[in-house]
Amino acid sequence: MNTLDQLKQFTKVVADTGDFESMKSFKPIDATTNPSLILRAALIPQYKPLILDALEYAKTKTDIIEMQLGFALDKVAVNFGLEILKIVPGRVSTEVDARLSFDTNGIISKAREIITLYENAGIDRSKILVKIASTWEGIKAAKVLEKEGIHGNLTLLFNLAQAIACAEAGVQLISPFVGRICDWHKKERGVDHIDPIDDPGVHSVTEIYNYYKKFGYDTEIMGASFRNTGEILELAGCDLLTISPALLGELENSSKKIDKKLSASAARRKEIKRIDIDEKRFRWMLNEDAMATEKLAQGIRSFSADIIKLESVLMKLLDN
Template sequence: MTNVLDQLREMTTVVADTGEVAAVKKYEPVDCTTNPSLVLKALTDPASGDLMERELEAGCKAGLTATQLVDVLTVAMGAELSALVPGRVSTEVDARLSFDTEKSVARAREIIAEYEKRGVGKEKVLIKLASTWEGIRAAEILQKDGIDCNLTLLFSMAQAVACADAGAFLISPFVGRITDWHKKAEGRDSYAPDEDPGVKSVRRIYDYYKSNGIDTIVMGASFRNTDQIKALAGCDNLTISPALLDEMKQDTSTLTRALSPESAVQMDRIEMDEATFRWELNGDPMAAEKLAEGIRNFDADHQKLIEVIAERM
């Protein structure tokens, strides 16, 4: 009998929420990702250890700083992963630039240039930016230059609307983190899949995009269990951790499609300017808190990697 993972692949593009070479080889996702926390793991991953050591040695000989080496290692790992997937490798712009459009654009172009030096064209890369107003504006500029972007840390309809207006290639609404916030706020242990706040958020965004003819790809992310994934079967893309991919591979139940463009609920187009965006985000405690927390955590991983590399140097 066909397993749930194979059934899901019939209706959704499956992306591996990992940068571990062994996991990418095992699960054969269409796309994958790289970021400072994944580079940290790669430093002790036998499948990537030699690459990391070679890059560290070359960087030290070239007189690079630890901060510069972080950037090099992230792209080096992404270049290796790009040879293993038919699609894209999402690569993160430093979280500390989340509120600086100009510097985010400059850093994104540096990432693309570094990939091109390694023989990887921009068509294989997605630049990952936080869904702040400034990050979304950076994506708008980059998209016009033919550099596709993945807008991450997305928790609200206001962010989704602004990303669509900017012509973003892809958005990553975070299912599990939305659910985590509501469970804590409401004192609940769990939700039925159709009542799950994270699932409902992505369904609403999907309906808005499909009913308004918006091309931006919706990629559900940050899953806590396979029930959340099953409840979004049919979404454009879903990025899933190796543990949950494995669980679905062992599951032989029948998967029912939950989302499709044809069944999308009709929604009116929403007008979104900067003042409205900031007001809407300010009025949504969950989205405001999780966005700020996510940026802090991304930056913490980045700073930790700098420290680890400085010690290795």
């Protein structure tokens, strides 16, 4: 049994890509996308029909080009999601515009629009996870949406305060990032390598996992943003892990024997202090964590920049 198949015995494996052709051989349960992945996929010639379909849809909604752009952006993301759902048996995550990350009402409105597009295509909302940045405003929006049966994937999550707030809000799933945390610490320490067993990103997800299982939260934990297979294997046993096609390929081509590293029963036996989170505590704990503060802001900026680049691609086509 290869390493990927062994991992699947402990953890639900999710493909992290907008290139749905690349995921077919790995047979993931779910798939996730984000603006950066969609931008890269949108530039692949074989996916141009999905772009053109989105543009035609936008033109039926309004004659104003600037407004067409917004409709086209949503439809592009949903079109990729629809194709992904032809491959994966589970769910697909589709991201809300990162520029709404501090706008609770804007997030709620955009999430509803995304779900409507999926439902108009015959997809039940239970198959969709709406990705929202783990800001206080994003978590408040997710709490409202969950009550409507619109399930969230709270992303750009870097510390325990964000995770606890999500769980208390009843969010369906969180995506704590591993690789980006490690990137920050390597730069801070002036080193180019940290062993997976000592990886601060691995430790962060482990801490969140143990806290959730200790106190019986239902929110799913999906480790994300991996830089190497070592990080992945240190989290074997996590509810889900979302992995790029390149790393899925490495795992599939490996025969390394692995062990389950995370266990709910072991977590319940740990001595862990419960933390009560309100807005003041959330913002303070985030403020006191330089890494989480910087990576959250950087992640929002990065996703926003890629949305603007995708808008530029679409605008050129709309002008033609």
